[in-house]
Amino acid sequence: MSEDEKTPGREVITDYAQAHFRYFRTVDGTVYAQRNGHPVARPIRSQGTTGSHRQELMVGLFRDGVGVFNGTALKEALDLIEALALSQDVQATHIRVAPGSDGATWLDLGRDDGQSVRIHPTGWTIAVPDPAEVCWRRTQLTGELPLPAKDTAGQGIDALLRLTNFATPDTECLALAWLVGCLEPGVPVPAPFLTGPQGAGKSTAGRMLVRIIEGMSGDLRRAPKDEESLITAVAAGWITALDNLSHLAPDLSDLMCCIVTGAESIKRALFSDGDVYRSRYRRPLLLTGIDVGVIRPDLAERLLPLRLERPTVRRTEAELWADFTAALPVILGSLLDLTVKVRAATAPTPTDLRMADFAHLCAQFDTATGLASLPAYRASLDDLNDDVIEGDLLAQTVLHHAAGLEPGAEQRMTSSEWLDCLSRLHSGEDCRPLPKGWPTTGKVLSDRLKRLQPTFAARGVVIDWGRTSAARYIAMTRPVPEPLHQQGSLH
Known part of the structure; x- marks a missing residue:
């Protein structure tokens, strides 16, 4: 056969690829390749040295004798x-986690054979998902999970709680509710903050919670120094766990809020003048540390404090992780059993909490188990509000002023008048100097009050903004408390 009669290599490769792979695009225009009958998809432009589509195409051509x-x-x-x-x-x-058909969700076990767990209110099964229903994307952070055990009778939950040092039963049920929430891709879950004294096993407990869903390769990380590094880590896995936090800068605090409830990042594509790259993310987040100092109120609404205590009997790391590894199939199976029960339960949705989806999940959890995760969640938010107030002198001054208002009374002033009033109240008769960070203008005060608005509302003080024909104003009100017999059962 002459050179002119040979089929060009690109045509041979294209014909082979279209016969053995399914190609599709995502909403951002990225093209993926999915081997026929297999749920794992790889971007065709991946230049990674491990598991790229270019490599699997080359290997397939060679092994099939093409x-x-x-x-x-x-x-x-x-x-x-x-x-x-x-x-x-x-x-x-x-x-790792994906929505499926008929109200089901899927959990990727990270296995080469594509076996995954289908979770439905009627039960869970192990199967290879239909590629048209679920397309898994894997990275180097996607660890392999063992096949979960069946018919565990809750033994895995007991084993997990024995291996951790949660301080109270309320803390234990909140940790379990969070794990159940991590298996539901449509539910934003607050970020657990594992805290406690030195030696309480915060990092170990954090690793265990992460590895139940991310596999034994899942681990804690140091807080990144910039936003782009954190977004990159978040996009490459399901649960992002940050270890040993001692301070939360305002930018990092705001970014954590976005990670918990969802946001989008846009940056210029490499080697292009006008094209951009979109990255959407909403992921479970886990934090550990003894104390992070002053907590901003918007982050406080998205945190889930989990306190640990020092164990009375110490065990070696080798013994602890050997027991956890051996128990992981049973732990995962028990978690899946619990998730099925929670999803099958019906409960009203609390309407007064910021993380309403997680509050509803807690209500379902309590219905399914008879525990009290929702009251524990409310109590944890109250404690966080106390932390916010204790760390903010402006909040303390506002509440001190509001304490002098009659219930039902409203006080209106411009932002500048409020600044003068609150500054004089804080300085007192002895004219104490205003602290560092105190608002310097009415606009700065107004912005601070907007950020603190949920904290004040939790303490029975309503801050609102309005306008008259003359000027804008800020109104402060102490609502009249409702009679106990009129309050809802969820309060």
């Missing part, structure tokens, strides 16, 4: 495949 092709032919073929895939239907890819 041939070995040079880089130019592979590049031309992938360019054509990418262009053709851009006209295909859009499908999402997921890391």
Whole structure:
């Protein structure tokens, strides 16, 4: 056969690829390849040294006796495949947890054979998901989970609680409710903050909670120094765990709020002048530390304090992790059993809490188990509000002033008048100097009050803004307490 009669390499590769792989695009335009019948998808432009689509295509061509092709032919073929895939239907890819059909969700076990767990209110099963229903995206942070054990009778939950040092039963049920929430991709969950004295096993307990869902390769990380590094870590896994926090800078605090409830990051694509890269993220977040200092009120609404105590009997790391590794299949199986029971339970949704989805999950959890995670969650938020107030002199001054108002009375002033009033109240008769960080203008005061508004509301003080024909004003009110017989059962 003459050279002119040979089929070009790019055509041979393209024909082979389209016969053995399914190509599709995501909403941001990234093209993925999915081997026929297998749920794991890989971006075709991945240049990673492990598990890239380019590599699996080269290996398939070689093993099936099609041939070995040079880089130019592979590049031309992938360019054509990418262009053709851009006209295909859009499908999402997921890391670790994904929504399925008929109200089910899926948990990726990270196995080469694609076996995953389908979780439904009627039960859970192990199966390979239909690629048209679930497309898994994996990274180097995607660890392998063991096959969960069946019919555990709750033994895994007991084993987990024995291995950790949670201080109270309320803390234990909140930790379990959070784990159940991590298996539901549509539910934003607050970030557990594992705290306690030195030697309480905060890092160990944090690793165990993470590894139940992320596998034994899951670990804690130091807080990154910049926003881009944290977003990169968050996008590459499901649970992001930050260890030994001692201070939360305002930018990091705001970013954590975005991670918990969801946000989008946009940056310029590499080697391009006008194209951009979109990154959407909403992930479970876990933190450990003894104390992080002053907590901003918006983050306080998204935290879940879990206190640990020092164990009375010490064990070696080797013994502890050997027991955890052996118990992990049973722990995972018990968690899946608990998740099924919680999803099958019905309960009213609390309407007064910021994280309403998690509050509803806690209500379902209590219905399914008979425990009291929702009251414990409310109590934890009250404690966090106390922390916010104790760390903010402006909040303390506002509440001190509000204590002198009659219930039902409203006081209106401009922001500048409020600044003068609160400054004089804080300085007192002895004219104490105003502390560092005290608002210097009415606009700064107004912004601070907006941030503290939920904290004040939790303490029975309503701050609102309005306008008259003359000027804008800030109103402070102490609502009249409702009679006990009129208060809802969720309060």
